Amino acid sequence: MQGIIINDQCSGCGVCVQVCPFSALSVDQNTARVNENCQLCGVCIQACPEQAIALPTLDSKIKKDMSDYQGVWIFAEQKNSHPLAVTYELIGEGRKIADALKEPLTVVLFGYELSEAVEAIARCETDRVIVMEDEKLASYHDEYYAHALTGLVNKYQPAVLLMGGTTNGRSLAPRVAVRLGTGLTADCTELEVDLERHCLLQTQPAMGGNIMATIVCQYQRPQMATVRPKVFSRVNPGPEIRAEIVHESMDLALLPVKLKQIERVEEHLDSIPIDEADIVVTGGRGLGSKENYHKVEELAHLLGGAAGASRAVVDEGWAPYARQVGQTGRTVSPKVYIACGVSGAVQHLIGMRSAETIIAINKNPDAPIFQIADYGFIGDVNEILSELIKDLKKR
């Protein structure tokens, strides 16, 4: 996709040619022309004195030629050159989709000094790894990442692009989708291939998780989706490098960005992150106080798990936001989830309903949490927690 010149209004003054950071404009026969270098950065639109340049509209009637788009892409996330778990989950699922479509699987990786991550990913069952290493990509930046990924998609034209439904993935995916003029299904929990239509069926929980909606992106490419972490099984790197490794670069210094990173502060967690723990013990408002929340922490510690919190508990200041489970917190999918004094509001359930076994403690037998719990204790949460802790300590 490229910017559009409104020929009737263009005077051929050449201001756009001077300001374009990508050499994407020229003037020919007194009219500006846009070439394939255009990155839709919008600098020319602001500079044009005649208002003769526009961004393309998202007109779904303009169908793309689907046969130009081939392959399944995974956008990988890494930290300190270690791929995140969701990247391995996406590679496993991406492999199945690519095999069903009989197309190659590519993993795209951005960052700086990435040799360990590149090797780990190239040892997985993927056909190609495209790496872009640049100091400006060292940590996640909305504009640099969106610009670089959009450029690569325009160059290689994959049919499917999947990202993790992480904080960064949720921020990056819509920016890239808008730039590419394609659709995006957020927070998918199921992906399937419709072989007849040769397209991806993207299923996500809708209406607070009460119905499952399956979405098809029929007329635009790539078909883009973010995928909820911990839903698909992860793959592990094999003993040998199997993928082709392609290094790409882009002159990001030219990109006019509005966001400036002033400081990077590492989050210090005193336990395993809740979305990585096999056992999560979550405290709700029913605990009654911050002191009682310590019992939740103690039980989590004794069980080798992590302590979670409902939003009410975070709002009360009894636990940090990093522990919040739910729609506006984290999604967890542990083997065991113990909800202590949590009512089971729909916004909470969205973040934990895929746990393998759910145990609820609540004094109200009609609390909604019991509707999805496998085991329930009806009684005072603080008494039950104290008993559990005492018993576990004895063992």
Ligand code: FAD
């Ligand atoms: P309450 O709803 O107050 O429930 C307390 C429970 O404890 C009750 O069931 C009660 O019976 C029980 N109880 C009380 N005393 C005892 C006792 N002594 N022993 C045993 N049980 C006892 N919430 C989240 O959790 N995560 C989110 O991400 C989230 N996002 C939201 C996003 C939006 C847009 C909105 C509108 C809301 C969101 N919420 C979220 C808030 C959500 O709607 C609920 O308000 C919240 O989950 C309630 O937390 P709670 O269950 O701890 O408290």
